[in-house]
Amino acid sequence: MKLFVFSFFISLNLMAQDMPYLDTDFGCTERADAERYVQDFNIDVQSFGGMELCNSQVDTKKLLNDLELLEKGRFDADGSNKFIKGFVPATNYYNWMKGETRGVERGQDVPYATAYNSGGYFTMQDGWAKLSTLGRVGTIVHEARHTGGYYHIQCQQGPYQGTSVSGCDRDYNYGGSHGVEMEYYARVSVHGKNFHPVYKKMARLMAIARSNIFFNTPILKTREAVLALSQDRGRAELFDNGQWINREVPSVAGRLKRTSFGAVVFDGVRAFAVELYQNSGFRDLVSDTYSYYKLLRENDSSVKDFEEFDSGVKRYVVRMMENKLTPYDFPNGKWGRDVALPFSFAKASTAALGKAQTGLYLVSTSGEIYNYQPQNQRITNTGLTWGLDHKEVIVYKGQNLVLMNNGQIFASTASGLEPWSEAKNLYSDLVTTPVYDGFEVIKE
Amino acid sequence: MKKKHYIFFAAVIGMALFAQYDMGKRLDRIRTVRDAKNAAVRAQEATAKAQAEAAVKAFGIPTEEFVAKFKTEAGQIAKIQNNPEAVQARMQKLADEMNSRHVEGLYEIISDDKSNADERALAVELLTLKNNTASLMALQNFVANTKNINGEKWDHKKEFETVLRAQAVEGIAGYPEKEIAISTLNYLQQRVDQKFLNDRISRASMNLLYNDNKNVTQQDEEALKKLVE
Ligand SMILES: [Zn+2]
Numbered sequence: 001m002k003l004f005v006f007s008f009f010i011s012l013n014l015m016a017q018d019m020p021y022l023d024t025d026f027g028c029t030e031r032a033d034a035e036r037y038v039q040d041f042n043i044d045v046q047s048f049g050g051m052e053l054c055n056s057q058v059d060t061k062k063l064l065n066d067l068e069l070l071e072k073g074r075f076d077a078d079g080s081n082k083f084i085k086g087f088v089p090a091t092n093y094y095n096w097m098k099g100e101t102r103g104v105e106r107g108q109d110v111p112y113a114t115a116y117n118s119g120g121y122f123t124m125q126d127g128w129a130k131l132s133t134l135g136r137v138g139t140i141v142h143e144a145r146h147t148g149g150y151y152h153i154q155c156q157q158g159p160y161q162g163t164s165v166s167g168c169d170r171d172y173n174y175g176g177s178h179g180v181e182m183e184y185y186a187r188v189s190v191h192g193k194n195f196h197p198v199y200k201k202m203a204r205l206m207a208i209a210r211s212n213i214f215f216n217t218p219i220l221k222t223r224e225a226v227l228a229l230s231q232d233r234g235r236a237e238l239f240d241n242g243q244w245i246n247r248e249v250p251s252v253a254g255r256l257k258r259t260s261f262g263a264v265v266f267d268g269v270r271a272f273a274v275e276l277y278q279n280s281g282f283r284d285l286v287s288d289t290y291s292y293y294k295l296l297r298e299n300d301s302s303v304k305d306f307e308e309f310d311s312g313v314k315r316y317v318v319r320m321m322e323n324k325l326t327p328y329d330f331p332n333g334k335w336g337r338d339v340a341l342p343f344s345f346a347k348a349s350t351a352a353l354g355k356a357q358t359g360l361y362l363v364s365t366s367g368e369i370y371n372y373q374p375q376n377q378r379i380t381n382t383g384l385t386w387g388l389d390h391k392e393v394i395v396y397k398g399q400n401l402v403l404m405n406n407g408q409i410f411a412s413t414a415s416g417l418e419p420w421s422e423a424k425n426l427y428s429d430l431v432t433t434p435v436y437d438g439f440e441v442i443k444e
Numbered sequence: 445m446k447k448k449h450y451i452f453f454a455a456v457i458g459m460a461l462f463a464q465y466d467m468g469k470r471l472d473r474i475r476t477v478r479d480a481k482n483a484a485v486r487a488q489e490a491t492a493k494a495q496a497e498a499a500v501k502a503f504g505i506p507t508e509e510f511v512a513k514f515k516t517e518a519g520q521i522a523k524i525q526n527n528p529e530a531v532q533a534r535m536q537k538l539a540d541e542m543n544s545r546h547v548e549g550l551y552e553i554i555s556d557d558k559s560n561a562d563e564r565a566l567a568v569e570l571l572t573l574k575n576n577t578a579s580l581m582a583l584q585n586f587v588a589n590t591k592n593i594n595g596e597k598w599d600h601k602k603e604f605e606t607v608l609r610a611q612a613v614e615g616i617a618g619y620p621e622k623e624i625a626i627s628t629l630n631y632l633q634q635r636v637d638q639k640f641l642n643d644r645i646s647r648a649s650m651n652l653l654y655n656d657n658k659n660v661t662q663q664d665e666e667a668l669k670k671l672v673e
Contacts, residue, residue: 027520056519066522068524069522069523069524072524073524085672131604132562132565132604133521133522133562134521135604159600172671183671183672186668186672187672189664189665189668190665190672194524194525194526195525196520196523197531197532197535197569198562200528201565202607204664204665205607205610205611205664206604206607207664207668208664208667209610210603212640222643260633260642261646261649261650290630290649292633292634295634310639312639314637315639316637328634330634330635330636331590333634434646436650436651437650437663438658438666438667441667441671
């Protein structure tokens with residue numbers, strides 16, 4: 001095709017202008033830098049495949065790239081004393097690294113690890129070589145912190161919970177290996193000056209993703225608010241950031257429900273959205289078309305209840321009928337197989353008084369509380385009973401709140417139920433809702 | 445000096461002056477012709493360039509060239525960049541030059557966990573910058589699929605796998621036609637049960653539905669600032 005050949009010729013010329021292709025040294029490490037890195041970090045070059053300045057397929061070159069990024073990466077210094085704070089001085093990653101490293105070699109003796117540190121000697125495994133550049137740099141920073149005597153403990157939450165490998169840190173403030181790695185990613189994302197845009201973006205996402213994996217106290221959480229319905233059901237009150245705000249509520253009979261998008265009033269067949277972020281000034285009913293309640297839109301009235309909830313690292317959606325429940329099958333985008341209920345179902349709740357963890361609790365017509373475990377689809381009797389004067393139970397900031405039938409809200413404390421100090425009125429309904437305009441940051 | 449000589453010299457000077465004058469005129473003429481020729485060449489070149497650009501727009505650049513540029517750019521992720529804006533512009537240009545075969549190729553790269561990790565991240569970025577239906581579908585299917593291109597379930601424990609998908613979610617959220625972005629996210633919300641990704645999808649949708657909310661990138665950066673300041 002002529003057009004193709006022609007454009008190829010033109011583009012080759014243009015290409016030479018905007019990509020430094022014709023420069024054969026493009027992407028190569030300066031020999032003097034390489035020699036300095038080898039000396040400063042006592043690198044066993046042979047174990048990395050021999051000296052290589054240009055070809056990033058060779059592990060030596062990967063390591064040289066990583067050290068160059070650590071040495072020459074710059075962080076925006078405007079603002080006050082942000083660089084004095086922190087675990088590692090932001091202006092001095094290279095020297096800090098150098099001080100924590102006695103030697104670096106390449107091996108594959110601990111295949112399940114990415115790298116390990118033995119008395120300041122790092123052994124980078126195959127896992128390290130397969131990582132992204134950002135992941136490799138993060139790993140080196142991580143390993144260096146171990147030299148200072150920072151060790152991991154078992155994971156109490158997240159995907160590694162229950163595994164025998166000690167892979168987590170207590171929290172961010174401990175300043176362990178996960179903390180310094182996190183700090184590096186956060187700095188690259190927020191203050192990085194001379195990094196590739198993709199490297200920066202990956203750093204942001206890596207920091208956010210890891211914040212909930214490797215710390216027993218997760219660093220970033222979805223913010224939660226309490227939503228209560230006034231006794232006359234005429235308005236909703238949102239308790240967020242220590243303040244109550246009035247919100248409109250759809251004037252329809254039904255139960256207030258938490259959704260992945262906020263909250264709805266669910267009348268058993270349809271769900272109507274509660275506006276959390278603004279008051280529209282209109283009292284029209286807005287069908288909820290965004291949360292999982294839309295899955296019920298064409299369903300019959302045999303559905304008695306519906307819940308969205310999180311358990312472990314997954315989100316679940318379950319619908320309940322008289323004597324069975326059905327979990328939603330996400331990968332296949334349809335309802336899964338029914339699970340029979342060994343009792344007569346009355347209502348569902350994502351919290352039960354006496355349980356600090358949210359989940360799916362099923363209340364029988366005789367008041368017994370069962371727990372549905374979505375991982376293995378088992379239903380177990382909790383031994384708890386639903387209080388006759390209890391209308392709703394929620395978990396807010398690790399504490400149970402109970403809405404009584406008389407409209408009062410009580411909080412569960414060590415000495416039993418006490419009136420919740422934040423409650424200002426009497427209410428007819430109560431849920432927690434996720435708030436998506438920012439994160440809750442847990443640094444202390 | 446004899447008078448004859450004066451005449452001779454005058455004649456020589458006159459001839460020289462004339463020659464110079466003539467030369468100047470000739471040069472002017474040459475310059476005019478050359479300029480005209482240059483203008484014609486420039487016009488021709490401009491037309492050629494416009495045609496080439498139109499061709500690139502319609503068919504993309506040749507695959508061999510695309511692959512070379514793609515590999516070079518992926519290699520740049522491991523290097524210090526003193527002009528990140530120029531890098532961004534370069535990636536945008538490369539995305540603009542992509543054709544549907546390149547989009548398909550990038551989809552295969554991101555869906556293969558054995559591909560080079562920097563190349564996968566760049567591929568998601570280029571699909572984000574491409575902003576056409578094919579690239580949007582590639583990102584959507586990448587997030588929705590439970591399996592890699594080699595038929596294995598993608599490993600939820602590898603945070604890089606999660607991060608790549610979160611990056612793709614942001615690409616979808618940034619699609620210029622908001623309604624399409626929202627409906628795509630909506631579809632994904634019914635497919636993805638991993639809490640972290642599901643949260644990212646919900647967050648991105650909420651931002652599109654309520655314009656005044658901070659977008660997800662801003663929320664991330666605000667949170668990370670709190671950590672390091
Ligand atoms: Zn470690």
